[in-house]
Amino acid sequence: MNFHVPSSPTKSAPAPSRWAVWAAHLTTLVVLPSGLWRIAMVLGFPAGYTAVGFVPYETLGSKAWMLTLSVLCELVAFLTIGLVRPWGEVIPRWIPLVGGRRVRPMAVVVPAALGAVVLTALWANVPWWWTYPHPDMTSTGHLLVGILYQPLVLWGPLTAAVTISYYRRHRAAQSQASTA
Template sequence: MERMRSSKEQPTRTSSSPPPRWAVRSARLIPLIVLPTGLWRLAMVCGFPSGYTEAGFVPFETPGAKMWMLTLSIVCELLALLSLGLVRPWGETLPGWLPVVGGRHVRPLAAVVPAAVGALTLTAIWAAMPWWWAYPHPDMTPVGSLVVGVLYQPLVLWGPLLGAITLSYHRRTRPRRLRAAH
């Protein structure tokens, strides 16, 4: 028998409005922004120097470096795909097929806090990327440096886009009583 929850245990749920079109487009764009760098790293895992000189590529030929690049590529793409949860129904109610937690409502702060921390962290990490070409890259060929710079430049958008989507999610999912006050 399921016990009844008091209003203190369960915050007032929203029948949240659908996300704005710009948020949906932005969430779909994030995995596409991350994909080129992941593919570039996967090429290095497969032994392609990907713009490095012969001497510059040597450190990437070790099994540890290959495992790191493979893991980094997969984790980055999975994290980028999580941004879709901020605009999809599964970001508010977990899918029923999930064991134990399926069908439960997602507490908005459980999504907002990690997404906001991620947005700030990504913004800080990639803030210097526009100056890629201002620094020498002696371990890369000139064409390799150009290609890497072009592939990594879109990552500058990852943090700000995630931040905007997070703010949109927060506004849509906060309890009615808080929305009415604003």
């Protein structure tokens, strides 16, 4: 039994463009390498650190933090896919009380745009591995971390591009609905 109030009928937005679908899926992939690096360290692999410099995550709390950080980053990146999938337009029916309701486009666009800005600003200074040498890492480790973290530079811009696409598709649908 579903106890939701039906939302007002509105014209659905056109399908997302192929580039937007690819960009949305790419966001999950650009986050993956850095998460895998952190997971490797949790599992006890030095992952570029020197034998002396590597301090394994020995406490449950430190392991949980690194695993949580990796999973949260991937989940946040996964939300970008909602900008090109039906669950970004209508809340899935299996969600209690609100399932089946249309999502207001600005309720999606505003947090996605803010997230894109924050991610772009955050990762704009990604070259920390050569700008700020870490004495406990090997030179190969610096290169490894650089390669694994460099894709994060794309996370914010990809999210911004997909957000703009979502906004334009829904703005066009609203314009068509208001003229009908």
